[in-house]
Amino acid sequence: MTQLSATAPKSAASYVEALLASYPDFPKPDILFRDLNPVFADAVAFRAIIDDLADQHRGRFDAVAGIEARGFLLAAAVGYAANVAVLAVRKGGKLPGTVLTEEYELEYGSARLELEIGQLPAGSRVLILDDVLATGGTIAATSRLIDRAGYTLTGVGVVLELTDLHGRERLGTTAVHAIMSI
Ligand code: AMP
Numbered sequence: 001m002t003q004l005s006a007t008a009p010k011s012a013a014s015y016v017e018a019l020l021a022s023y024p025d026f027p028k029p030d031i032l033f034r035d036l037n038p039v040f041a042d043a044v045a046f047r048a049i050i051d052d053l054a055d056q057h058r059g060r061f062d063a064v065a066g067i068e069a070r071g072f073l074l075a076a077a078v079g080y081a082a083n084v085a086v087l088a089v090r091k092g093g094k095l096p097g098t099v100l101t102e103e104y105e106l107e108y109g110s111a112r113l114e115l116e117i118g119q120l121p122a123g124s125r126v127l128i129l130d131d132v133l134a135t136g137g138t139i140a141a142t143s144r145l146i147d148r149a150g151y152t153l154t155g156v157g158v159v160l161e162l163t164d165l166h167g168r169e170r171l172g173t174t175a176v177h178a179i180m181s182i
Contacts, residue, residue, distance in 0.1 A: 012052035015045035016159060016180040036131050036159055040073060049179055050074070053129060053157040054081040056177040061127040061154040063120055065089050067113070067142055070131040074159070078129060087126065089115050089142050100148050104141035106134075113138070115145040122150040133158040133178060136167025143174060 019038040026033040039045045053074060063085035066075025072088060079086035092101065092112030099114040120126075126146050128139055139156055146153050153174060161168065161178035168176050 012048040013180045050077040062124045067130040074129040102141040104137040125154045128156045133161040133167040136170035
């Protein structure tokens with residue numbers, strides 16, 4: 001695999017466009033799966049997307065919330081880059097203690113997301129991060145968790161937005177930043 005790291009600096013979007021892989025009929029028929037792992041696997045591309053996500057709302061968030069599992073990669077790095085706290089929004093049944101739960105529909109199936117309570121001071125400003133915005137159900141459920149936990153949603157950052165699924169419309173007035181939209 002050619003690493004783009006040796007080439008001249010580019011925008012985060014151009015790295016995503018160059019490295020994004022698409023797999024028809026995965027994990028089910030009629031799903032065109034967008035694989036961002038090649039973007040994460042290129043050191044310069046990964047740094048570019050993390051800097052882009054951190055810069056978009058810089059100074060306006062106290063924490064990032066990463067959605068299991070690929071959102072964790074983004075949240076850990078953006079949290080470090082922006083010097084803020086990191087929340088893990090996990091799939092159902094994986095968190096101990098008192099958790100908040102939200103059920104939601106996926107592009108393929110349904111699911112449950114959970115967040116532990118009391119991790120941040122009330123009113124903390126949270127930026128939600130995930131790899132792909134598809135139907136918006138996952139991020140909408142996460143935003144309800146953030147709200148129910150007593151935090152303030154600053155916005156949403158994703159690497160890739162699939163515009164034909166209209167996920168942004170489900171998120172109302174929330175500020176959504178997508179590095180690339182297709
Ligand atoms: P959604 O709730 O429909 O916006 O789906 C978003 C979540 O499902 C994200 O966490 C994505 O990782 C994953 N996802 C949904 N559709 C796709 C797709 N076509 N390709 C890759 N990941 C997807």
